[in-house]
Amino acid sequence: MEKKKNIKDFTLEDLEKYMVQKKLPKFRAAQIFEWIYKDVDSFDQMTNLSKDLISKLTQEFYIGRAEIEVLLVSKEDKTRKYLLKLEDGNAVECVLMEYSYGKTICISTQVGCRMNCSFCASALGGLTRHMTSGEMMEEMMAVSRDIGERISNIVLMGTGEPFDNYEEVIKFLRTVNNQKGMNVGQRHITISTSGLVPKILEFAEEDLQCNLAISLHAADNPTRNTLMPINKK
């Protein structure tokens, strides 16, 4: 039997393709997508689906969730720092910050990182693995569930180099921006990169209007070369 897949790893378009492949009505994809981002934890709660479809989904998919392993809250500014446990036992950090314009979450995109910036603790163990788009969605959802509020701003600035995990990050951006799901505006999302130039150029060709931040960390090339090996590439 095939291994069950995390349904949060599917964009709305992926779900539509699945419906077409299985000769099921395509509009069901949007209904399922809406339920997932209403944060149901079982397919049985998707009350507008037929029993047959619920049973099919239950056989093929699961609704992935991350567990809050550690939560630290700053007494000064209420910043909340989370350590989330993923299904395979790996853990990633994300941070929720409060600003006058709303709450901003800083999410991780990889378990570890291979960019090797000299000042960064995340690089010490190298790259363990890429995160999936569904796991990035669950960073948003686990924190939102914890505070009981919608989060309106995202920065991809946690552990990992987002453009080293390009395809999953693009899937995440499309899913989190979808109006039938969490509906976070593209202008409210910032991707921070250490400077993977080919991927920056590829990103410029995507139909996405998210903000891009490039971490320089130095005002001249020789200094940047010593701090960030990516600068020599």
Ligand code: SF4
């Ligand atoms: S790219 Fe980011 S996470 Fe990776 S080593 Fe550099 S600063 Fe750390």
